[in-house]
Amino acid sequence: MKFTFKRMQQNSAIIIADEWKYEEPYSFYDMTADLDDYNELVNEALRNKNEWFEAHADDELVGYFCLCIENDNIDIGLGLRPDYCGRGMGKQFLTDIICFIERSYAYSTLSMDVAAFNKRAIKVYNSCGFKETHSFLQHTNGGEYDFIHLIMQK
Numbered sequence: 001m002k003f004t005f006k007r008m009q010q011n012s013a014i015i016i017a018d019e020w021k022y023e024e025p026y027s028f029y030d031m032t033a034d035l036d037d038y039n040e041l042v043n044e045a046l047r048n049k050n051e052w053f054e055a056h057a058d059d060e061l062v063g064y065f066c067l068c069i070e071n072d073n074i075d076i077g078l079g080l081r082p083d084y085c086g087r088g089m090g091k092q093f094l095t096d097i098i099c100f101i102e103r104s105y106a107y108s109t110l111s112m113d114v115a116a117f118n119k120r121a122i123k124v125y126n127s128c129g130f131k132e133t134h135s136f137l138q139h140t141n142g143g144e145y146d147f148i149h150l151i152m153q154k
Contacts, residue, residue: 001057001089003096008052010044012061017041022082028115029079033141065097072108074101090124098128108154116146125150
């Protein structure tokens with residue numbers, strides 16, 4: 001499957017924020033689970049503080065990613081539509097995102113943060129070349145949760 005990307009459109013942001021609901025324990029990633037995350041996605045002014053993209057496959061909205069660019073580091077946040085999760089598409093999705101970044105941005109390091117319980121995502125990130133550097137507590141979704149920081153050098 002080949003993914004294509006374009007700048008996040010408001011109608012896509014609303015669909016992702018309001019309609020994409022993940023099965024447990026991944027409901028942690030529902031945009032409605034954290035008001036700050038929700039507002040950043042649906043409020044165009046807040047969304048434009050970072051680089052947000054929507055992902056399509058076969059002319060369907062199937063994912064998104066966000067890039068937070070600081071100096072020569074790009075931090076990536078991403079998500080696949082719930083019915084695409086757990087079906088072996090994550091590695092291709094992330095590989096296509098990395099290729100898009102390489103064509104479009106100058107950087108020396110890519111980084112990602114992932115909830116420590118999400119072994120499925122960590123396996124994908126490691127298979128694409130990301131290395132775990134440290135764990136930390138992140139305040140989100142009304143509590144504090146263990147997260148893992150991963151990086152990949154160019």
